[in-house]
Amino acid sequence: MSEHQVHYPVATMCRVLEISTSGYYAWRQRPLSPWAREDARLRARIETIHTESRVTNGSPRVHAELAEAGVRISRRRVAKLMKQARLEGVSRRRRSRTTRRGNDARVVPDLVKRNFRAEAANQLWVSDITYVSTWAGFLYLAIVLDAYSRRVVGWSMANHLRTELLLEALNMAIWQRRPDQVIHHSDQGTQYTSIQFGKRCKQLGVGPSIGSVGDAHDNAMAESFFATLETELLWRNTFRTHAEARMAIFELIEGFYNPR
Numbered sequence: 326m327s328e329h330q331v332h333y334p335v336a337t338m339c340r341v342l343e344i345s346t347s348g349y350y351a352w353r354q355r356p357l358s359p360w361a362r363e364d365a366r367l368r369a370r371i372e373t374i375h376t377e378s379r380v381t382n383g384s385p386r387v388h389a390e391l392a393e394a395g396v397r398i399s400r401r402r403v404a405k406l407m408k409q410a411r412l413e414g415v416s417r418r419r420r421s422r423t424t425r426r427g428n429d430a431r432v433v434p435d436l437v438k439r440n441f442r443a444e445a446a447n448q449l450w451v452s453d454i455t456y457v458s459t460w461a462g463f464l465y466l467a468i469v470l471d472a473y474s475r476r477v478v479g480w481s482m483a484n485h486l487r488t489e490l491l492l493e494a495l496n497m498a499i500w501q502r503r504p505d506q507v508i509h510h511s512d513q514g515t516q517y518t519s520i521q522f523g524k525r526c527k528q529l530g531v532g533p534s535i536g537s538v539g540d541a542h543d544n545a546m547a548e549s550f551f552a553t554l555e556t557e558l559l560w561r562n563t564f565r566t567h568a569e570a571r572m573a574i575f576e577l578i579e580g581f582y583n584p585r
Contacts (some may be wrong), residue, residue, distance in 0.1 A: 336576040339397045367398065368406045375412045379581065381557040383407075383414020433518060436534035437510045441546045447504035450478065452494065452511045453547035454486065455554070456519045459564040459576070466574060467491050469498040469509070470550055477550070477578050478502055482571050492525055509535040509565055512544045553582070 329338065339346045374390050375382055382390075384404040391398055407413070443449040449472040457464040467490045469479035479498025483490045495509065509531045511517040515533060526533045536543025558577050564570040 364406060367396075367402075367507055368410050370396075371403065372412065375407070379557060380412075381415045386414065390441070415561065433523070433533050433535040435510075435536050435543065436508050436532065437536070437543075439536075439543060439545065441472045443471075443580065446471055446473045447502050447507050449508045449510065450498060451544060451547040452491065452509060452517070453544055453551060454490070454514060454516070455551045457482075457559055457564065457570045459567055459570050461566050464564075464567045464570045465490055465507075467494040467553075468547065468550065468578075469494050470547055471502075472546055475546070475550070476583050480578060482565060482567075482574065486516065488519050488521045491516050491522060495525065495529070501530075504531075506530065506532065508532045508534050510536070510544065512536055555568055 335349065336346055339349055370391070371387055374387050378386065384400055384407055387407065388398070388400040391403065423466060437449065437451075441449065441451065450469050451471045451472055452467065454465060454467045462484065464482055464484060464485055466482050467480065468477050470476070471478050479494040479496070480502050481490055481493035481497065483493075500555045509526060511534070513535055516522060517533075523533060525531075554574070554577065558573060562573060564573065
């Protein structure tokens with residue numbers, strides 16, 4: 326009724342709704358219930374979390390952040406409060422396939438078999454490539470992700486899909502982490518199965534591991550990161566140049582994703 330007071334008299338609305346005018350004004354002056362006050366407090370906190378996520382987080386992630394902060398609340402209530410505040414998370418669209426297995430690919434075992442659990446940092450790394458569309462053509466991004474923390478420990482960008490792209494990401498990861506022994510898991514892309522990449526892994530003491538052909542679940546953790554990247558950045562922006570895309574990706578990885 327408060328929202329429609331500009332258009333209709335209160336007395337008229339009360340008569341149509343079959344309530345007394347005095348009862349309506351008494352209700353207006355009544356203080357908020359404890360539950361309503363708590364809803365208002367939670368709604369403000371949810372709005373803050375949603376804003377800090379670059380307005381990307383939906384109710385599952387907002388609920389997870391609240392739980393991590395020690396707030397006891399159901400996911401359903403979070404979803405309800407977000408709906409009331411007209412807050413929405415971003416969702417993922419289908420991604421085109423980029424993995425191609427070469428005919429002369431070297432045989433590499435699958436040492437992970439979809440078990441991405443690591444007991445400490447630098448035990449298991451996962452790697453993958455995605456493309457970024459710009460007005461100047463595709464920019465390709467290779468990442469190396471630590472399975473223990475899900476931190477991106479190595480990345481590189483280029484306008485080509487040659488093996489050098491992956492080697493730069495791997496070299497960055499090695500330089501940052503200096504692992505004693507680490508498994509490097511990827512899909513069956515020609516770059517990962519190349520002799521050049523295999524030699525570099527041997528030089529660095531890295532144990533290569535590759536999933537089966539055409540099965541995204543075998544590299545699900547890397548796919549999950551790209552889902553975040555694509556949903557929260559790539560599909561919400563248009564890049565005119567490779568430089569624009571590079572800067573935006575760098576800011577998301579090192580300025581937002583890795584720190585949080």
